[in-house]
Amino acid sequence: MKKSLANDRTTAGAIALLALMVASSVFVPMLARQDPLAIGDVIALRLVPPFSHDSTGAWHLLGTDRFGRDLFVRMMLAARISLAIGVGGSVLAAALGTIAGAVAAWLGGITDRLTMAVADALLAIPRLVLLLVCAALWQPGLLTVLIVLGATGWMGVARIVRGEVLGIRARPFVEAAEALGVSHWLVLWRHVLPNAIGPAIVATTLGVGNAILLESGLSFLGLGIQPPRPSWGNMIAGGRDLIVAAPWVALAPGAALILTVLSVTLLGDRLRDALAGNQAPFARQLGERT
Amino acid sequence: MLFWLVVTIIFVLVRMAPGDPAAFLVSPTATAADAASLRAELGLDRPLIVQYAHWAGAVVRGDLGESFSSRQSVSRLLLDAAPVSIALGGISLLLTFLIGVPLGMFQAARRGGAIDKLTTVFTTTVYAAPTFWIALALIAVFTYGAASLGLPPALRLPAFGIRTPGGALHGWAGFLDLFRHAVLPVVTLAAVGAAGIARYSRSAVADVLSEGWVGTARAKGARPARVYGRHVLRNITPQLVVLAALSLPGLVAGSVFVEQVFAWPGLGRAMLAAIQARDYPVVMGATVFYAAAVIIANFAADVALPLLDPRRGARAA
Numbered sequence: 001m002k003k004s005l006a007n008d009r010t011t012a013g014a015i016a017l018l019a020l021m022v023a024s025s026v027f028v029p030m031l032a033r034q035d036p037l038a039i040g041d042v043i044a045l046r047l048v049p050p051f052s053h054d055s056t057g058a059w060h061l062l063g064t065d066r067f068g069r070d071l072f073v074r075m076m077l078a079a080r081i082s083l084a085i086g087v088g089g090s091v092l093a094a095a096l097g098t099i100a101g102a103v104a105a106w107l108g109g110i111t112d113r114l115t116m117a118v119a120d121a122l123l124a125i126p127r128l129v130l131l132l133v134c135a136a137l138w139q140p141g142l143l144t145v146l147i148v149l150g151a152t153g154w155m156g157v158a159r160i161v162r163g164e165v166l167g168i169r170a171r172p173f174v175e176a177a178e179a180l181g182v183s184h185w186l187v188l189w190r191h192v193l194p195n196a197i198g199p200a201i202v203a204t205t206l207g208v209g210n211a212i213l214l215e216s217g218l219s220f221l222g223l224g225i226q227p228p229r230p231s232w233g234n235m236i237a238g239g240r241d242l243i244v245a246a247p248w249v250a251l252a253p254g255a256a257l258i259l260t261v262l263s264v265t266l267l268g269d270r271l272r273d274a275l276a277g278n279q280a281p282f283a284r285q286l287g288e289r290t
Numbered sequence: 291m292l293f294w295l296v297v298t299i300i301f302v303l304v305r306m307a308p309g310d311p312a313a314f315l316v317s318p319t320a321t322a323a324d325a326a327s328l329r330a331e332l333g334l335d336r337p338l339i340v341q342y343a344h345w346a347g348a349v350v351r352g353d354l355g356e357s358f359s360s361r362q363s364v365s366r367l368l369l370d371a372a373p374v375s376i377a378l379g380g381i382s383l384l385l386t387f388l389i390g391v392p393l394g395m396f397q398a399a400r401r402g403g404a405i406d407k408l409t410t411v412f413t414t415t416v417y418a419a420p421t422f423w424i425a426l427a428l429i430a431v432f433t434y435g436a437a438s439l440g441l442p443p444a445l446r447l448p449a450f451g452i453r454t455p456g457g458a459l460h461g462w463a464g465f466l467d468l469f470r471h472a473v474l475p476v477v478t479l480a481a482v483g484a485a486g487i488a489r490y491s492r493s494a495v496a497d498v499l500s501e502g503w504v505g506t507a508r509a510k511g512a513r514p515a516r517v518y519g520r521h522v523l524r525n526i527t528p529q530l531v532v533l534a535a536l537s538l539p540g541l542v543a544g545s546v547f548v549e550q551v552f553a554w555p556g557l558g559r560a561m562l563a564a565i566q567a568r569d570y571p572v573v574m575g576a577t578v579f580y581a582a583a584v585i586i587a588n589f590a591a592d593v594a595l596p597l598l599d600p601r602r603g604a605r606a607a
Contacts, residue, residue, distance in 0.1 A: 121292055124296050125580060126580055127539060217422070233420075243430050254419065258415060266414065
């Protein structure tokens with residue numbers, strides 16, 4: 001039943017799109033003639049519509065924003081931050097979750113019960129509310145967003161890894177390793193974790209899209225990445241009151257965000273189908289969506 | 291036990307944060323002594339553990355304290371804002387399932403076909419879009435775009451607030467005014483929810499359709515309406531109930547953005563304003579309120595499950 005990931009058109013399309021997004025985010029701001037953060041002649045350059053020339057004769061693929069900055073270049077600069085936070089936040093959450101879940105299952109007893117109780121309690125608070133409380137009360141910025149995404153996203157992975165570790169520790173090869181005198185923690189690291197990590201990888205991939213959405217949400221509310229540094233969320237916020245006069249300013253960054261999250265979600269879905277096979281679709285974690 | 295842990299975590303998170311709420315509250319010309327006396331008045335100068343005991347004890351009695359900035363009772367403040375959010379969320383949740391489940395069923399019935407693929411692309415795209423972006427796009431089309439696109443006046447919808455300001459409309463006209471204000475926020479929330487539910491129902495229904503007894507029912511001559519309406523729906527209902535409970539946090543998140551974009555005076559807006567003003571009691575109170583709603587919803591789903599799925603009930607017994 002396993003369909004090869006490489007031979008699938010949807011997967012290929014998603015990978016191609018992500019590759020294009022990463023490449024553009026690296027090269028477009030690098031090659032741009034104009035500094036995407038600097039503000040020039042505002043009156044002459046502001047709100048140029050997409051696919052047209054400004055008064056100096058320069059052509060803008062997606063037009064300019066209210067300060068006359070090229071929207072496409074800014075969008076790609078924002079892509080760096082959004083992609084980095086999406087991947088970074090999700091990996092951080094997965095790493096924390098893997099450690100918490102594995103240690104809880106391995107030690108058992110009070111550690112296990114306490115870890116899982118904290119996880120349950122955190123899961124009862126909607127993740128966005130948690131994020132808002134943490135992000136807003138601390139100094140807003142890149143590092144805060146990353147840490148907060150990690151700190152509020154580890155619970156799902158912890159539960160999955162804990163279940164896997166509990167299942168694996170009962171298998172004969174674990175007993176064999178312990179009988180051979182391998183130390184307790186080395187058994188966990190060498191023999192148990194590598195077998196338990198599959199579902200965690202799927203959860204991480206599915207988490208990337210979520211992390212990007214959450215970051216954009218925080219930035220939209222002014223509690224995430226702070227202007228003039230662009231992120232898709234604060235760019236949409238910046239175009240909010242221009243939705244009449246210049247709808248492209250708010251809508252274009254959203255389109256980039258949607259394409260990215262769509263690609264990541266499709267990839268995660270396929271990866272789950274390929275690796276986890278019969279895992280219940282509950283893993284889709286509907287509740288976490290922004 | 292779970293609730294106590296939630297209350298503790300909220301307190302730790304909020305109070306671990308740097309920044310002095312009193313500094314936000316005093317007037318710009320106030321002296322350090324003014325700020326200190328305000329801190330004493332709000333109880334912020336006492337040891338944290340005393341503040342914690344005081345707050346947690348009050349929460350258990352249902353008392354969420356008093357807002358720092360408006361000096362109103364937090365419960366009063368939340369209860370004033372809650373009806374707006376509950377109405378918005380409730381209607382959206384209902385529409386989410388009324389649209390999402392049939393859509394997923396329809397897709398599962400035509401699995402692999404062109405319509406199914408197109409719908410999947412559409413639902414996955416909506417699922418990938420931020421709520422606030424969908425809201426802005428709808429405003430662009432139905433509020434400002436309506437005139438330039440030549441849409442009929444009925445489709446030129448208001449985008450801000452829940453009522454037309456100034457005009458004290460009553461009866462039918464008042465209801466119609468409220469309805470027109472509610473269309474865009476509700477559509478935004480319901481679209482995002484329905485996309486997720488459709489994605490889920492499609493795979494759940496497909497699983498059920500592969501069961502042997504569906505073939506049996508068809509062989510006995512049951513019409514499709516009966517197969518889907520009775521056999522399939524009945525089998526996925528327990529999963530849908532769990533899903534409804536699980537979708538509550540997402541609904542809360544969506545409503546925060548929708549209330550912000552459309553300027554609806556609900557809980558989400560109240561909480562955002564409180565966060566910006568460092569009004570700790572309101573922030574903590576709103577978070578407790580949300581968490582309690584999630585815990586109650588999960589509990590209700592747990593209780594309802596055996597009633598809806600006799601097999602599960604039998605196993606538990």
